Each structure stands twice: as structure tokens, then as C-alpha cells.
Amino acid sequence: MHRLYHHHGESAAAKAAEKMGTMFSMSTMSTTSIEEIGNSTGGPKLFQLYIHKDRGLTDNLIERCQRAGFHGLCLTVDTVVAGNRERDHRTGFTTPPRLTLGSLLSFALHPEWSLNYLFRGKFKLANIIHMTEKGSNIDKSIMNYINEQFDTTMNWKDAEYCVKKWGGPFALKGVMSVEDAKKAIDIGASAIMISNHGGRQLDGSRAPFDQLAEIVDAVGDKIEIILDGGVRRGTHVLKALALGAKACSFGKAYLYALGAGGQKAIEIVLEKMKSEIKRDMILMGCKSVKELNRSKVAFRKKYK
Template sequence: MATGDKRLVRLDKLLNTDDFRKAAKRKLPAPMFHYLDGGADDEWTLADNTDAFTRYPLLPEYLKDLSVVDTTTRLLGAELKAPLILSPTGMNRLFHHEREPAVARAAARHGLMYSLSTLGTTSMEDVAAASGGPKMFQIYIHKDRGLTMEFVARAKAAGYDALCLTVDMVAGGNRERDLRTGFLMPPKLTLSSLSSFITHPGWTFNLLRNSDFRLANVAHRQDALASGAMGVISYVNSQFDHSVTWDDAAKVIEAWGGPFAIKGILSPADAVRARDVGASAVMISNHGGRQLDGAAAPIDCVAPMRDAVGADMELIVDGGVRRGNHVVKALALGANAVSFGRPYLYALAAAGEAGVDRMLGLMVDEIRRSLALSGCATVAAAGRHLLAPERPAVYQK
């Protein structure tokens, strides 16, 4: 049981992502919750990312030996206990004072890869010291180009297994929820948010006790927040380099020299380009519906992307994953694994490290159970034969 304030969280009563979401909503002031929960424009893509999984009904096969179901897989050069990665998510301090190390430690206990964002509120070195599990560092290319190669060198020195470049932030998405709630980074008490801070005393107490909201990996070079609070989109538009090309990606891949993912790709043509410049993986993603509203759901992009790049490139579905059967559907379509962000952030907000640990345990159990119920004793056994040849009308959006 975690007790951030009088709103007690019974972890044994939290059984799925929606339960953790509701608990996070109770714990967080409105600006923080809606920053975590929201998407761009009308939030159509945000909803469709998860809804799209219903378009792929499963055809399980039975009378197989399923006495042992092995969920282990190798991905981005690391051995994982399940085909699941924790996506890079910025500014975890917004949601809980235990921040990114709490998530990394929980991921390590479950044998899963943790991804740290450039925009994390903990340095890559401190995260590496907190967790001996598999780790990936995610970068954006800033206008300060020297930071890019510095990130590569620091990630090598800290022992990260893989590097990831996010490419779908060429402009900040129109996140209207943040505009309505007055979300700022670092958090700032305003007339519009005052009542929400007062009615969430646990979170507010920890804000007053520890108000360090630095973007820890970049503050030494370009502390854009030092002069005062600003909107996240303002930071993106002022600090990110929007002239990045495939040549820039190739230079970073060469400098890294190890497993490398490009995140934010949806089209088969871009996946082929990523393969051709040396990326070992694509994270099929629309930034959780936070960038281009109306973008395709990642799960809908898997099969055509696999057909385009062939068997060797690793494909990771990033977006909308909420259930173990979603993972099986992604594997059946040709993905090697999935990744998610919001589910573990809901759990972090609800109960810190203990919440993340509980949520990851439930998810790994769901993956194992869904594989078994589909007739698969291993991750590799999930193929397109598990999917219905036609999508019944009931599954059409």
C-alpha cells in the first residue's frame, strides 16, 4: 500500500491499465494528469492507437504442449524476459518524486528494457547507477549539435545497451489540454491551477520538499528552464533542430556503433531508409497521438513495414498497447516487441516504484497468458496464422 496523501492506493485492487489511470487521476493535480493523459488536436489518434487493436481478432490454436510458455526474447542486443520495452518518456518528476530511477529499477526486476529520454529529470549516469538492467538512451537532435555526440559518448561510458533517435518532433503538437490547464515546466502555481494543487496535498507536499525539475541531461549546456517556467511545446520549438535529415541520423548511427532504433516512423518507405542508413530497429510510433492527429495507428503499420524491410530489421510497436493480447497481435503481424509509456507513468503517479513494479508484473503475466491461450509456447511461435483472414464488421472503426 502506498500513501502519498490520504488517498490510499490499494495496489492489490489495481488490475489493469485503466485502474492505474484512475488512480493516477486521483493523485495528480489536473495540469500534470492531463499532460500525461492527453494528445494533440481532437485526440483521434490518441484513441485510435488502442482501438486499432480490436481490428485484429485472434484465431487461437489448441491441443499443443503449453506446459511451459517462454516469453524471453532478444532485442536491441539485450536479453529480455518479455517482448516489452518501457518507452522513453520525459520529465517523470512531474508524476512522482521518485522519478526515472524508480521506473528503471522496476524494469530491471522484471528483466525488461528501460528507455531514458533526453528530457528526463534524472541524468543518464544516475539512472545507470540505479539499475543494472538493460537500458536504452533516447535522443533528440538539439540546435546545439555538440550535445548529440556528447550524448553518444556519455551513453557508451554509462553502459547503455542501445541508442534511440526520435524523429517525429519537427514541430510541437497542438496539445490543447495543456493550453486549457495552463501546464508549465517546471510546475508553477497559478490562479487557474491553485485549487487543483491544494486538493492534491501529497503531490504538492513533495513539490515543495523537492522542487528540482531540471532537464538533467541538457541543463549543463542549455538550461532553457532556468529563466522561468515555459510550456513544453515552447521548449521543443526553441531548442530542437528541425533541419535534421537522414544524413544526420547516419552520422549518429556510425558514431554509436551498436544497436540503434529510430523512433517515430510509420511509413514502409521510411523504414527502408532507416535500414539503409544502418538502424537496427524501428519503433513504429506516432508519439502516442501527441503530434500529428490523424496519423495511422502503429499496429496498422506493422505488416506492410515488415513486408518492406524483410525479416532482419527489428520492429517495435510503440503506441496504444494496454493488454497482453495486444502484444500477441503485434507479434503475429510481424513485430519483434512492443513498447509503452503511459501505462507505467500512470503506475508511477499512483504509487511510485511499487506501482510500476505491480503494473509490469501484471503485464508480463498477461503476455504469457495471452501467448498460451493463442497456442504459442514461445514468442517466435506467434505468426500471421493467428489472425483472422478478414476483419469482421464488428471490428471496423
């Protein structure tokens, strides 16, 4: 839903990622369509899939990504029901924003955002707008959408079906245990994203970083492991790589930038991330990421 942050929408993030030589992942719930992103960027692209009750819609999303030249698919498995986002209840947040006394006050205090929102491209859930009236531009909280449209019966067979239908690099996103990591291998996934959805789903769930070492020890030689969430600094990436992750991904770090200044601001965040990684590797005495290992990280307990 990048359009809520800035009129550049998902294209801003995709183009910034391409420019900086990294991968962009777009959501089922994005405000730019699969085809637009496919046409506007040549960089590596991942599509994040949610399984809807309407399986025709789910199949259609996969087929559109194949036609649009996406390189990988990731299936999010931690959102069969919406987390209880209390701030959304308090603020009355809906997508698109509804006019209430509180939101009007907020619009007045943020005139640049409001003008941008009112006079630039219209908010729409671009990938599903033609498929379901629930995805169209009506007042709807995202929590309601998830609870009405996502398939709560999703199981390992469904995930395996998606792996086969996609037929290319495939990540399960939202894995937090060794047991599930092993099952991801069994169904043929090529990667897992260790993730708690940026802390937006299960209250009290552990941080992905705290699960990393034991999952790497169990399956790190059989499947690619991406650490997702909580990454704000170059040192966070280095710590994850030192524990055995192949890559890191992040959301809020670049969404804040998108809200502040569109594509240019995301590029600044990525530049900073890159320069932090480089500088901190030098400070750690590492010439290559291959030299990062557990000896570089001090633990309070376990995994010495």
C-alpha cells in the same frame, strides 16, 4: 519528465524494468541524469535522443551515454516541431508547473502529489540543465522548448551521423511508412520503432499497429521492428508479435502507475503485463512466442 509524476523519477522506471527483466528507455528530457541511471541500474538501457540545434550538445549526450554504459540509442524523428497539445494550452501546463489559480486549485485537490512535489527533489531537466539555460528550472512550456531548441532541419544525413557516432544498437523512433523503414536500413539503423509518439504529435495519424503488417512484410527480415504505443494489455503485445514485431514499448501505461505509486506501482503494471501475456498465450494454445503468427489474428480487411 518522470519527476512530475513522482519523486522517484526515472530511477523508479529503470529499477522496475531491471527487476522485471525488461528494458528501460530514458528521454533526453528526463529529470534524472544519464549518469545517475547508469550508476543505479544494471539492466538493459536505451537512451532516446533528440537532435538539438546545438550539435555540440547532441554529441555530448551520445558520449555521456557511451561512458554511462547504455546499451542502445534511439533517435526520435517525429518531433522536429511540437505537436499542438491543446490540453496543455487549456491547463497552462509548464515545466515545472507555474502557479496559477487553476494549478493552485489542482494542487489543493491533490495534496499528496503537491507535498511530494514541493518537499522532495527539485524538478530539473537533468541531462541538459548544464548545457542550456533553456533546460534549467525556469517556467517554460515543453512546446516552447521543443520549438526553440530542437533542430527542424534534421535530415537522413544527421540520423546516419548519429548511427555512426553511437556505433552500437540503434533505433529510429517515429517511423510510420515502408519508405522510411527502408531508408532506416540504408543508414545502418538496427531497429525501427513504429510510433506516432503516443498520439501526441500529428493529429489524425494512423495507429502504429495499423502500419505494422505492411512494414514487417517489406523489411521485417532486415531490421528489428518495435511496435510503440497503444499497448495497455498483454493481448496487445501478442497481436503485435503475431504480426511480426520483435518487441513492444509503451509510455502512458507505466507513467500512470508511476504517478499513482512510484516504482512499486510500475512493478505491478509490469507483473500484470507479464501474467496477461502468459495467460493469453495459454488461452491461444501457444507454447512459445515463436508460435505467434498471422493466423492467430483475425482482420476485418487486408493482411489475412
